[in-house]
Amino acid sequence: SITEPADRVGELLVKGTCHICHDATQVNQRPTTVLSGVIPSLASFPSGKTSGDFVHKAKVGAEVPLSAGGVMSRGRMPVFDYLTEPEVASAYAYLTTYRPR
16 A cells, blocks of 8 residues: 555656656657657657556557558557556656656
């Protein structure tokens, strides 16, 4: 049972889990596809995904384009099914409130 406030839980998840792979503010002009090797920055999430999309991607996974041709793939992101929906939502809220810069 977590007794930390939601904003603290979000901060810990982002800094301890998401930031392992996702750069904070990477500027990238190439499309994000599996074969491009591009991993979206943390700063791009609040403007590119809804909270529901974010939670679904983290807990269940979501398809992303394999390449520019439109074929979809599961991608490389691991699924964090051990996290609760409120925990993942707190990470999204943290990124929305404290946007990486």
